[in-house]
Ligand SMILES: Cc1cc2nc3c(=O)[nH]c(=O)nc-3n(C[C@H](O)[C@H](O)[C@H](O)COP(=O)(O)OP(=O)(O)OC[C@H]3O[C@@H](n4cnc5c(N)ncnc54)[C@H](O)[C@@H]3O)c2cc1C
């Protein structure tokens with residue numbers, strides 16, 4: 001048991017955000033525990049990443065190859081990680097706390113019949129029992145927990161860790177797992193590309209509406225403002241549940257996490273499940289009739305009043321300033 | 324088509340999640356309860372499929388006696404049957420939960436035949452372990468994919484799509500199968516009068532379990548450090564619009 005194994009998450013050969021951070025975290029952990037750091041990439045599309053991973057301290061990079069591993073497949077990937085971990089006697093398995101990172105590692109843990117911890121923010125390795133902190137409620141609540149397992153399997157909460165360089169041997173080794181052909185059914189069969197303008201997750205400005213907007217038609221001025229600023233329209237779950245906006249516009253725990261330069265939240269109270277999606281915004285402007293609304297308290301800027309009067313006035317002012 | 328949906332009772336907090344003094348539980352004195360949103364959509368999707376191709380939907384929960392409220396709600400929005408693994412009020416952890424649900428599903432299947440599909444949420448709203456469905460599917464040797472936002476039922480197989488950055492990934496799975504569903508796959512209906520009546524008459528099938536604790540144990544819950552802000556009030560009403568332009572220019576978005 002002398003290896004920390006990091007599954008380096010990638011999407012058809014491109015590293016996902018957080019992958020190098022996970023590798024760096026694994027390196028620090030390996031160093032603390034006196035273990036060695038190995039990475040694994042799944043599928044030959046990721047072979048070219050090996051050199052870069054060496055720069056982040058991986059001593060060995062296992063490159064998993066199999067015809068079933070031609071694209072993402074959570075069960076086949078999980079089985080591959082489980083087989084590799086057994087064969088190199090990994091003491092720790094780590095990956096990114098993305099939807100797919102959590103999915104693959106949960107499959108690996110289930111197949112190894114071991115516990116798995118999603119979205120850790122802190123680890124305190126001890127003899128035998130480890131203590132850790134993990135996210136609950138999409139990050140609105142934290143849990144301190146203990147982990148009792150012969151192999152520790154976990155994912156790291158997004159946006160909490162840094163990637164730093166440190167040269168490692170970066171030796172590559174091919175790993176060919178034995179995969180049951182039935183695992184092929186949960187491999188991506190086809191991809192549908194859909195481009196629909198500025199994505200909510202990466203928009204520089206998000207203009208969002210909640211119950212206070214009162215109707216689907218009420219969103220027209222918000223759309224106009226978002227257009228003028230090259231931004232996207234967002235909404236709260238109340239707007240989605242009333243059918244005013246599609247779910248793809250929803251910001252929050254069960255919607256999208258946003259990170260704009262400014263978030264303009266109109267008629268949104270700031271419930272905790274909404275806030276966890278919005279808190280990545282650099283600045284927040286709340287427009288609300290209620291000066292005591294949670295969103296107003298958490299915002300950098302606020303305008304108190306009726307959004308139906310305020311938004312059109314902002315649209316006019318922006319238009320005038322732009323001309 | 325026989326479809327089972329695993330749902331979890333969770334509190335519905337507002338601006339903050341209040342905790343008990345010892346940090347062991349969420350203080351639910353002033354909170355209502357709901358079903359995790361992903362699972363609410365999973366129930367709706369199952370009901371729609373059965374409305375289209377025929378069959379039966381069953382909801383299953385593991386939780387305290389009060390979780391019957393969520394089972395009855397599911398029946399009020401047209402689920403047909405309900406089963407309940409009754410626990411104490413403590414947190415069971417993902418491994419124990421998964422093995423208890425597996426036991427319940429096995430005994431239901433032994434009596435009435437296999438479920439063609441079992442739906443889970445992508446993750447539970449409260450503990451968000453991202454694993455219970457995967458553990459159940461692994462134990463039962465069934466295919467499972469998470470994050471599903473679209474389902475098309477074919478002859479003996481199902482096309483399932485999940486949203487990724489810039490489009491969809493498509494999977495084709497053979498029955499019997501399991502799926503982790505995400506909110507947004509549909510817009511759940513509200514209960515009707517008839518549904519409410521049916522839910523009142525519902526007989527819930529109870530299950531007992533011998534599932535053992537897993538390796539992950541909660542020590543305590545705590546609040547993240549609060550992000551406070553000295554809010555600058557730009558004004559009251561539409562007169563404040565000019566100041567917004569100043570802010571937008573300052574931030575470089577205009
Ligand atoms: C497990 C779980 C997950 C959830 N996930 C999400 C999620 O992902 N995203 C999400 O948004 N919610 C989510 N919710 C729901 C969340 O708890 C709140 O119910 C929701 O965010 C409230 O939406 P709202 O702010 O639009 O409505 P309200 O809370 O009703 O607030 C409306 C606000 O509008 C203001 N207002 C009213 N009229 C006007 C006007 N004319 N001008 C200006 N202001 C006005 C009011 O003062 C009030 O502050 C989730 C809930 C649960 C239990």
Ligand SMILES: Nc1ncnc2c1ncn2[C@@H]1O[C@H](COP(=O)(O)O)[C@@H](O)[C@H]1O
Pocket residue numbers: 329330331332359361362383384385386417420442443444445446447448450451452453454455456
């Ligand atoms: N106590 C429970 N009762 C019924 N289903 C559950 C329970 N806990 C988890 N699940 C199901 O498993 C999914 C994943 O849960 P989790 O692993 O906690 O994120 C949930 O969305 C539910 O569908």
